[in-house]
Amino acid sequence: MFANRIKIACLALAMMLAGCSSPNSQWTQPPMAVPFQPTIQQQIQLARIDQLLKRDDLDNQTLAQVYYERGLLHDSLGLRDLARLDFNQSLSLKPDQPDVFNILGVYFTQSAHFDAAYEAFDSTLELNVRHPFAQRNRGIALYYGGRYALAFDDLNAHYQQHINDPYRVIWLYLVELEQDPEMAQEKLRNRFEASDKQDWGWQIVRYYLNDITEGEFLRQIAVESEDNDMLAERLTEAYFYMGKLYHYNKDYPAALMLYKLTLAGNVYEFVEHRFATLELSRLMNEANQSLPAPEQAPEPVVEGEANN
Known part of the structure; x- marks a missing residue:
């Protein structure tokens, strides 16, 4: 009962704040949720894995899997440095893991080490050409690396595999926006019309197409979200x-x-x-590059030069 009251209170507050937010107010009172916290199940699972790693009868393949699972758990808790250590340890024990290369590629992208990210995603696809996320993630890395033509190739191929996924459409649009903004908007409209519009993410596309206002977009989230x-x-x-x-x-x-x-x-x-x-x-x-260069102070006049 208490938990339900908390959920209702959070949603009511979000609805109230959504009505207050606008571009002019710069989101001084934006709708927000209670931040995710580590669950008791995650903490128990982490403790069990730590106990399991103290055993000395595990072969390398089992150890690699355990380190990978602990890495995923650390990742879900936001402990990404610890997760990276676990993934690297897992890979050292079993080098042919496409999922590990994929998540390491995402980490490299986050830290703007794009060449390392490309190599990690290439390794993923070499090991599993049908990996569900590596091509998208490589496309995103290429986008952040400024290689828009290559990013388009990856993200367009990923989109063609599932045209009803709004997030594939959005990332493809973001790449095209850097190449040809007018054409990007037209293609976004065409892809939206060709979709089944079932996933909630299509509301983001509608926002990008100016079919709904910012206030309507946020208010809809607050009203339709079933829980925190x-x-x-x-x-x-x-x-x-x-x-x-x-x-x-x-x-x-x-x-x-x-x-x-x-x-x-x-x-x-x-x-x-x-x-x-x-x-x-x-x-x-x-933002720093867009700032005007500071004015240089005039050079001091050396005594005696003024009369020359």
Whole structure:
């Protein structure tokens, strides 16, 4: 009963704040969810794995799997440095793991080590050409690395495999936006019309197409989210893609706020949360470059030169 009351209170607050937010207010009162916290199940699982790793009768293949599973658990808790250590340990014991190369590629992308990311995703696809995420993740890495033509090839192929996935459409649009903004908008409309529009993520596409206002978009999230978990997940996605749009339009203060809100829900496993920190770094670099160069003080006149 108490938990249900908490959920209802959170949703009511989110609805109230959604009505208050607007571009003019710069989200001083944005809708938010209670941030994800480590669950008792995750903590128990982590303790069990730690106990299992103390055994000395495990072969390398079993150890590799255990390190991989602990890495995933650390990753889900936002402990990415510990997760990276586990994934590397797993790979040293069993080098032919496409899933490990894939997640390491994502980590390399997050830290802007793009060449290492490309190699990791290439290794994933060499080991499993049908890997469900490696081609998308490589396309995203290529996008962040500024290789838009190659990014388009990967993300377009990924989109063709499932045209009713709105997130494939969104990432493809973000790449095309860097190449030809007018054509990107037209293609986004065409892909939207060709879809079944069933997934919630199509509301993000509608927002990008200006079919719904920003207030309607956020209010819909608040009203339709069934519990705090759904609210946190949808706001993580919404704030990230809103931030991308403001970032593209060089509204740096708004984009900065939205990327920070993306991180606020602690939805560590979502792509949007993973890349929000990278976006913040890129944004700060762009903002600094856009500042006017400081005026140089006039050189002092040396006594005696004024009369020359």
